[in-house]
Amino acid sequence: VLALPDMQHQWLPFTPNREFKADPQLFARAKDQFYFDLAGRPVLDAGSGLFTTPAGHCRDEIAEAVHRQLQELDFTPGFLRAHPKSFELARRIAGLLPEGLDRVFFVNSGSEAVDTAMKMCLAYHRARGEAGRTVFVSRERAYHGVNFGGVALSGMVNNRRAFGGTVHGVSHMRATWQEATRFQIGQPDQGAELADDLIAAIRVHGAENIAACVVEPIAGSTGVLVPPRGYLERLRDICTAHGILLVFDEVICGFGRTGEAFAAQSFGVTPDLITMAKAITNGAVPMAAVAAARFIHDTVMEAAPEGAIEFFHGYTWSAHPVACAAALASLDLYERDGLFARARALSPVFLEAVASLRDLPLVTDIRGYGMIAGIDLASDGKPGRRGQLLQKKLYDNGLHLKTTGDCAILAPQFIFSEAHIARMTEILRSTIASLA
Numbered sequence: 448v449l450a451l452p453d454m455q456h457q458w459l460p461f462t463p464n465r466e467f468k469a470d471p472q473l474f475a476r477a478k479d480q481f482y483f484d485l486a487g488r489p490v491l492d493a494g495s496g497l498f499t500t501p502a503g504h505c506r507d508e509i510a511e512a513v514h515r516q517l518q519e520l521d522f523t524p525g526f527l528r529a530h531p532k533s534f535e536l537a538r539r540i541a542g543l544l545p546e547g548l549d550r551v552f553f554v555n556s557g558s559e560a561v562d563t564a565m566k567m568c569l570a571y572h573r574a575r576g577e578a579g580r581t582v583f584v585s586r587e588r589a590y591h592g593v594n595f596g597g598v599a600l601s602g603m604v605n606n607r608r609a610f611g612g613t614v615h616g617v618s619h620m621r622a623t624w625q626e627a628t629r630f631q632i633g634q635p636d637q638g639a640e641l642a643d644d645l646i647a648a649i650r651v652h653g654a655e656n657i658a659a660c661v662v663e664p665i666a667g668s669t670g671v672l673v674p675p676r677g678y679l680e681r682l683r684d685i686c687t688a689h690g691i692l693l694v695f696d697e698v699i700c701g702f703g704r705t706g707e708a709f710a711a712q713s714f715g716v717t718p719d720l721i722t723m724a725k726a727i728t729n730g731a732v733p734m735a736a737v738a739a740a741r742f743i744h745d746t747v748m749e750a751a752p753e754g755a756i757e758f759f760h761g762y763t764w765s766a767h768p769v770a771c772a773a774a775l776a777s778l779d780l781y782e783r784d785g786l787f788a789r790a791r792a793l794s795p796v797f798l799e800a801v802a803s804l805r806d807l808p809l810v811t812d813i814r815g816y817g818m819i820a821g822i823d824l825a826s827d828g829k830p831g832r833r834g835q836l837l838q839k840k841l842y843d844n845g846l847h848l849k850t851t852g853d854c855a856i857l858a859p860q861f862i863f864s865e866a867h868i869a870r871m872t873e874i875l876r877s878t879i880a881s882l883a
């Protein structure tokens with residue numbers, strides 16, 4: 448049993464969650480499907496950490512790869528002196544992506560990936576002599592990270608408000624279908640015309656001023672908003688018709704969450720750029736990436752004179768050798784154990800189990816797809832309070848997941864057995880029932 452640390456913590460948890468500051472819930476260890484608290488009590492991880500750990504915690508294969516890398520080559524400045532694993536990883540990721548998306552740029556977080564993708568879009572249009580294309584279109588209720596680009600794209604008004612005037616110009620599509628997804632498991636069948644929210648944005652800004660449309664295929668951390676059939680296809684068509692780039696933010700969806708390597712494949716729609724993070728290293732080491740279509744890379748490179756730095760972008764830690772080693776070991780695990788196929792096979796069991804909770808009096812909506820689902824609870828009058836209470840009680844009852852507002856977000860690891868799904872569902876049922 449570990450000693451309880453001094454609770455007057457001096458590291459800065461930049462969170463409005465006062466409960467967390469007053470009474471932080473701690474994890475001391477993790478293995479496979481479980482976290483363990485300071486007393487060694489197991490807590491089933493139904494959130495894959497934070498959508499990061501689909502192959503389970505503390506996998507020896509990854510730990511050993513990281514250890515070996517730290518003894519072999521700890522750091523190399525990626526823009527001057529590359530190391531072979533960075534090329535190998537780019538090739539492996541390109542092999543998982545839809546055809547045409549085969550240029551991979553490494554960064555260190557989802558937020559960096561989003562801002563990097565935005566700069567790539569701006570650089571692409573500028574290189575084509577369309578520097579006027581600076582407006583981005585994203586969706587209400589979207590989450591794209593906390594850096595200046597991503598916070599601008601964020602569709603959560605409260606995330607942006609304090610930074611008004613300093614963030615990039617973004618138009619937020621209404622995405623009307625998000626309001627009408629009650630008890631949907633799988634893709635709701637509402638028709639593609641709802642993507643006309645993008646047409647409305649074009650009418651306001653003029654297509655010639657729009658750089659890109661940025662969406663999560665399934666909005667994850669804002670409550671699992673599964674698009675209706677045809678919606679993403681229609682966005683693709685509209686973007687193509689108007690010279691607007693389409694960016695999928697797959698920070699949560701990527702690496703098997705939807706049952707394919709990327710949601711682009713699950714939904715059969717190929718964007719021009721894809722951001723990815725989280726599960727890229729199975730949560731072991733910070734890393735993220737942007738994949739771009741080759742034509743974007745080539746256009747920018749052709750326009751930039753040799754040695755010019757106007758399009759320069761990169762980070763000291765881009766393609767860090769240890770992160771590359773962790774990512775390669777993770778991809779090896781995903782492949783060796785067939786974990787994306789496992790996610791696809793487990794999905795119906797998982798979604799059915801979650802849907803069985805719809806009879807609980809507090810449950811107002813359930814949505815899901817692949818290995819991600821959201822359960823909305825009725826507010827107790829103060830939005831978010833019941834969700835926070837649920838999260839706390841679930842921890843006490845042995846289940847880890849994330850809540851957003853009054854929505855519980857489930858994202859189990861792909862190594863869950865049916866028994867783990869049953870245990871997750873039981874704890875959810877009794878805990879939600881206890882809140883009524």
Ligand code: PMP
Nearest residue numbers: 556557558590591592696698699
């Ligand atoms: N985009 C999406 C879709 C995300 O879900 C997140 C994080 N939850 C981010 C971007 C930001 O990633 P990070 O926290 O690694 O900066």
